[in-house]
């Protein structure tokens with residue numbers, strides 16, 4: 424196996440990644456953690472709590488600028504009904520609770536940092552590189568969900584100028600759309616649900632879809648057609664946007680059967696035409712994969728020593744794969760307790776009851 428050293432990272436690299444090696448010359452943080460968690464979705468956040476509870480020095484990093492994974496990005500304003508202990512909870516509120524729970528033991532939370540490279544050092548520790556730095560750790564838990572995801576984009580005139588300033592792909596706060604003339608593009612559950620969710624906040628909503636059949640819940644489709652605040656335009660696509668330097672003012676839409684164009688005044692556009700999830704570099708770290716997930720055994724161990732996986736990204740042998748928050752939580756608890764024993768072989772596997780610890 425190739426050996427490599429760099430001045431900034433004097434550790435001997437025994438397992439060079441197959442990805443671009445550009446980040447390997449970045450400085451390495453001097454602090455060695457016990458457990459580094461990749462992905463601050465619900466599973467990673469719960470793992471961070473558990474890791475602190477097991478008295479491990481913990482780092483958790485996420486490519487996104489905020490914690491919460493799919494809940495924060497894809498459905499922050501939706502209610503979840505199947506999280507134990509909560510008859511119903513808004514996804515955004517569950518994230519806030521998980522962050523509060525994870526914070527009890529003050530893990531180092533690194534947001535806006537995407538893990539790109541994994542290096543196994545000669546002493547058995549690992550260094551995970553992001554685009555900013557290297558972080559050394561005794562064990563790694565990958566809770567990267569479906570990978571880092573990015574929204575599908577249209578290719579329309581002036582799109583880039585207004586992205587983030589009139590054109591949006593996510594709804595962070597409903598109040599952001601208060602009294603706005605909103606154009607929603609899409610024909611799936613997201614587009615339809617947002618039209619319904621935002622109809623009482625906005626001034627007006629036009630929902631356009633390139634076909635006449637929606638791929639959304641039947642009852643929700645009935646509701647959009649019967650809501651006076653929502654104008655539904657089928658066989659309609661977005662062609663161009665325009666405005667002044669600071670504001671989006673107009674969208675040009677067209678009927679894709681006749682190509683007849685129409686300019687409509689808009690304040691914002693919400694594009695909900697799906698997401699691309701990309702596991703990216705993690706898929707090239709030498710981890711055994713199965714259907715775009717990392718293969719783990721019943722102890723959440725991957726094929727690499729000291730590297731564990733849990734949540735949506737983990738495919739557990741001899742088990743059914745249910746990509747749910749509740750199953751991810753259980754896997755996180757398993758992974759962290761096994762990781763504890765890996766880091767400190769004298770430790771008990773069973774963590775003890777949290778209820779018996781002092782607050």
Ligand SMILES: Cc1cc2nc3c(=O)[nH]c(=O)nc-3n(C[C@H](O)[C@H](O)[C@H](O)COP(=O)(O)OP(=O)(O)OC[C@H]3O[C@@H](n4cnc5c(N)ncnc54)[C@H](O)[C@@H]3O)c2cc1C
Nearest residue numbers: 462464465466486492493538567568570571734735746748
């Ligand atoms: C619309 C929708 C509704 C849902 N409703 C429910 C429901 O009602 N009940 C339920 O139980 N489940 C629901 N789910 C599923 C649930 O959201 C997932 O099972 C859960 O989010 C998985 O959590 P996770 O922590 O494993 O991964 P994720 O939530 O996907 O989080 C993974 C995190 O890892 C980060 N990441 C990925 N790659 C990297 C990298 N290289 N470096 C750094 N960070 C990285 C990502 O940015 C992300 O923040 C729903 C999903 C969707 C899309």
